[in-house]
Amino acid sequence: HSVLKIIMLPAPVIAVGNITLGGTGKTPLVIALASFLESKGYKVGVVTRGYRRKSKGQVVVKDGKAILASPSEAGDEPYLIACKSGNTVVIADTNRVEAARSAIEKYHCNVLIADDAFQHRALARNIDIVLWDRYSDPAKEAVLPAGRLRESWRGLRRADILLITRTAEISDPIRSFFQKKQSNLFIDALPISIGKIIHYNSGEEIAPESIRNKKVLGFCGLGNPVQFFNTIGYLNPASIIENSFHDHYKYSEADLDGLVRESIEKRCDYLITTEKDAMNFPASAKTITNLLILQISSDLSEKIKAAITQKLPPFSD
Numbered sequence: 001h002s003v004l005k006i007i008m009l010p011a012p013v014i015a016v017g018n019i020t021l022g023g024t025g026k027t028p029l030v031i032a033l034a035s036f037l038e039s040k041g042y043k044v045g046v047v048t049r050g051y052r053r054k055s056k057g058q059v060v061v062k063d064g065k066a067i068l069a070s071p072s073e074a075g076d077e078p079y080l081i082a083c084k085s086g087n088t089v090v091i092a093d094t095n096r097v098e099a100a101r102s103a104i105e106k107y108h109c110n111v112l113i114a115d116d117a118f119q120h121r122a123l124a125r126n127i128d129i130v131l132w133d134r135y136s137d138p139a140k141e142a143v144l145p146a147g148r149l150r151e152s153w154r155g156l157r158r159a160d161i162l163l164i165t166r167t168a169e170i171s172d173p174i175r176s177f178f179q180k181k182q183s184n185l186f187i188d189a190l191p192i193s194i195g196k197i198i199h200y201n202s203g204e205e206i207a208p209e210s211i212r213n214k215k216v217l218g219f220c221g222l223g224n225p226v227q228f229f230n231t232i233g234y235l236n237p238a239s240i241i242e243n244s245f246h247d248h249y250k251y252s253e254a255d256l257d258g259l260v261r262e263s264i265e266k267r268c269d270y271l272i273t274t275e276k277d278a279m280n281f282p283a284s285a286k287t288i289t290n291l292l293i294l295q296i297s298s299d300l301s302e303k304i305k306a307a308i309t310q311k312l313p314p315f316s317d
Contacts, residue, residue, distance in 0.1 A: 007097045008124040011045075011104050012111050012312050015125040017118025019155055020141065020148040023223030023247070024131035025165040027077050027276065028192060028298040030115050033308070034085040036300055037111055040309070045103030046085070047123075048115035050075035050092025052248040058098060061090040064107055076248055076279035077115070084275075096123050111312065118159070119150060127311045130159040131190070133224060134167040138177050156182045161307055163190040165298075166227055186307045194234060195295035200278060201286045211235040214269040218242055219259055220277050221249025231296060232272055241266055251277070253284045260288060 014033065018024050034044045043064070050059060053075035061067065061074040062082035071079040074092055082090040089107040093099035096114055100123055103109040114123055118130055132138065136148075143149040156162070162178055164170050168191040178187055196205050216237045220228045225244035232240050243259060245251075263271050272292045278285075285291065 004121055006124045007122055009097075009100050009104060009112070011100075011109060012127075013100065013114055013123055013125040014111070014127045014129065014308065014312075015114040015117040015120075015123070016129045016131070017116050017120075019118065019130055019132070019150055019153075020136065021144070021150060021223070022133070022148060023227065024133045025190070025192060025227070025298060026116060026131060027080060028296055029129070029131065029163070029165075029190065030081055030113055031084045032298040032300050033113055034081070034088040036305060036308075037113075038086050038088065042111040043087070043089075043107075043109050044085070045089040045091065045100070045107060045109030045112045046078070046081055046115060047096045047099035047103060047112055047117075048075070048078045048081070048090070048092050049094055049096070050078045051116075052076075053078075053092060055092075058091060058093040058095075058102065060102070061092055062088065064089045071279040072250075076276050079279050080276055081115075096120055118155075121158075126313070127161065127308060128159045129161045129163060130156065131163050131165050132174075132178075133227065134164050134170075134174075134189075135226065135230075138174065153181050156185070159185060160311060161186045161188075161304070163188060163304070165190045166192055166230075188301055188304050188307075190304070191299050192231070192296045193299055194231065195297050197235075197272075198293045198295065199289075200281075200291040200293050201289055206292065208235055211237050211270065211272075213238045215239050215267060216241070217259065217263040217266065217268040217271045218273070219244065219271065220274050221245035221247055221251075221280065222274065222276065223247045228274060228294075231294065241268060248280070249277075250280045251282060251285070253282050256282070256285055256288065263290075 055073040061069045091099040
């Protein structure tokens with residue numbers, strides 16, 4: 001066996017990741033974490049691979065003040081993190097160790113969030129946070145290719161914190177399943193909140209009640225589209241026509257024309273998608289007058305905040 005070289009850097013690292021393929025809500029958690037750490041006085045850096053971006057090498061998506069890259073150069077998720085975080089530095093690089101070095105040396109970050117890094121072990125970390133989607137039954141999961149697990153359950157021994165996403169309550173079977181896998185794992189729920197609902201073409205906000213009893217066409221390119229359609233369901237529309245594309249999908253004008261046509265044929269009042277999808281739209285999307293963007297955020301409980309703070313060393317300015 002070759003020995004994995006682990007690089008320890010002079011700033012604490014919080015790794016956020018999955019043990020499964022597919023979406024669990026990592027991006028809203030990274031944004032919530034960055035905001036919480038900033039409120040504690042940290043200078044936060046997010047390091048990310050920038051999946052499916054059009055650029056090569058290292059890209060500084062945000063220098064802590066200004067956004068310096070387009071969505072296609074940054075990747076949709078890093079760009080979204082940059083848009084929604086205060087003074088956070090965001091760096092995309094397939095080499096997360098180099099991204100972390102830049103964040104510390106060039107931008108003086110004193111805490112790092114490593115996005116989608118549970119399996120990326122070259123960067124030493126102080127806290128490993130793993131997300132699990134509440135709609136997945138862990139007892140039925142198997143390692144790829146038979147199931148969606150990226151690695152065996154033994155991998156959970158590396159985790160410090162397990163967050164069950166999109167729920168306010170954790171069922172006893174799920175809690176006990178994970179506790180048996182790792183007895184000193186901190187486990188808590190990570191519910192999501194629906195934030196604003198925005199008209200894509202005008203930027204105007206509409207009230208959530210405006211969706212009630214309306215017919216909507218929901219579409220997204222996410223790792224787990226079902227979660228998004230369930231979220232639309234919380235707004236109590238009369239019905240939802242569902243369209244899903246592959247994760248990080250880049251929409252063409254023809255794609256959007258097709259969706260608009262379908263929405264007219266099926267007499268939908270609105271088309272609804274996610275902020276991440278909006279990063280991948282062509283300019284023509286601005287002409288669609290009834291296209292809405294649903295903003296969501298992760299809610300960090302006081303218990304989660306305490307579990308994170310407890311494991312971070314005090315920082316020096």
